[in-house]
Amino acid sequence: MPAFPQAAKQELANSQLRHNLANATSTIRHKRAEVVGELDDWAQLREAGAAIKSHTLSNLDTYLERFEEAVTAAGGTVHWARDAAEANRIVVDLVRATGEREVVKVKSMATQEIELNEALQDAGIDAWETDLAELIVQLGHDTPSHILVPAIHRNRAEIREIFQQEMGKVGTPAPADLTDEPARLAEAARRHLREKFLRAKVAVSGANFAVAETGSLVVVESEGNGRMCLTLPETLISVVGIEKLVPRWQDLEVFLQLLPRSSTGERMNPYTSTWTGVTPGDGPQSFHVVLLDNGRTNALADEIGRQALRCIRCSACLNVCPVYERTGGHAYGSVYPGPIGAVLTPQLRGTTSEVDKALPYASSLCGACYDVCPVAINIPDLLVHLRTRVVEEHRGWQSKPMDALMSMASWVLGDSRRLAAAQKVASLSRRVIGRKGTIGRLPPPLSRWTDARDAPAPAEETFRTWWERNRGSDSR
């Protein structure tokens, strides 16, 4: 995988991708704005969402233990996994113990992150993705490009092609007269997957939330494939990042309002399932939770970086990001694309590879992601923080720190819009335009540059306002 700048260049040449993306993101943006506007207490909900997550993270050991106790008491089993390899081993062993050779899967970022499907395949176990978009991605031998709409980069003609060529190889084939009507395509997916749902004895899911107090898990979805996986099989294995915890059942009142409105722009998603351990006579009678670290404790140890763990994976930040809109999700080389990917991935994986080093730079720092984030993650601040870290770690503060700073500074200062954007970050808390048309202090590490000299002030318009004004698609 090439690092973001090269990958982005390739993706930028793909006009089909850009067209699909621009359409999709602008549609979701408008729906979101409408339903968020309906709630006069959105700001308070957002504040509470951030506060609950921050509180949970600062007491995470207590809540993890409480969650384990509650799940166990309700008849489930909790497993702990330090990294991807350990998590995959646990899941493979659990599936093997059932004697089954296949599992059905609900779309899950955590299992994508650990590459569970590949691990299962290596163990001779077929894993079927059941979310329509994930099915398109899987049948197309492709990777997801958006958190919420993983096949956002495919249009209907491509999907028809994939279904006709691939479905028959792994199960019920697509009908011979399949057209590219979305309803017909969805019907073909329904028939293809129904056979698998009815046969599967084991399912693998993620979870949107895990309630420490009660041991309940929550899965939010639209199609009903989640409900199928969560209730029809005999064994259910849920892979859950340790940051998914919320303290109490009552806390869901905040997140069940924030998540659907921020992600699909709906007042509520069609289906939300909650379950607590096993229920005799209803649903899987064997239930396992794999609690996954895989770098999360690294992020937790960074007091500024930690806030990225508040993320509820709504994807609102992707849909407003001018960089994402142009490059698409693949360019990020990460399961988590867009602004959140740019700050989460380097923390989970560390910043040793070229891909991860480049990620904190995959942004214009315009601040739109911060504005929409339902848990108020200050992504621009985090980007700057991580850039500093990359510079410190890899150029070495002692050797040539100013080189890195200078090249970054010249990139930012080379364009008034970029500078204005960088200043917007700074302006959140400080005055940035200095005396008499010179710029004031820039956020670190650029502050090391601006602190030492006066520079001419840029145009007053921020990149953000410029972008909004010039975003043709929004006025449709």
Added chain:
Amino acid sequence: MSASISAREAILGRVRSAIAGTEQTSWEDVARHYRQQRPAEDLVGLFCERVADYRATVERVAPGGLTTAIVAAAHTAGARRVLAPAGVPHSWYEALTSEFAHVDDGTGIDTAGLERVDAVITTAVVGIASTGTIVLDHGPGQGHRAVTLVPDVHICVVAESQVADDVPDGLRRLDPARPMTFISGPSATSDIELKRVEGVHGPRTLHVLVTPDEP
């Protein structure tokens, strides 16, 4: 693996050292200035409007008209085999068996059996007006979770007294120990060019009957 230290202990240890020195606040200190309730002048009217927004069929039933409305809804759906889970009022079975050849109460039915059911008729436990959501906790009258998932038509009866104004109010009425399904409209996908399509894996049709009576 060198299991000198278990993964559990390792992760908890890493968490503890990561948050060492972090200020620990109590759960009660989290500011909750958002609305706990969202009163509406016509709560039931708002609920119906919001459910209908998801392209579900919503009908308000006059007092005493529930069984007639249930039978009519099943006919509209073109159903031949209907299922009303154990625990629904006896009058429902009486009305249904006089009209339909196959009426099941879901006892002992398996997934293959559910595939042959055309329409399922259930009660609910809570309705949420601000979002148009119906909540099932799969107690009596609601069937186990697969019952309202596999058949293509779901007819759901919600009593006016079950309608909560907002999400916080709705959640307070629920018991987290029970498995639950929150339903907002029929099954839907927008994965193909963001065109909304109903009925991917779950029911294609959701028909909600709102009644002033206790079901």
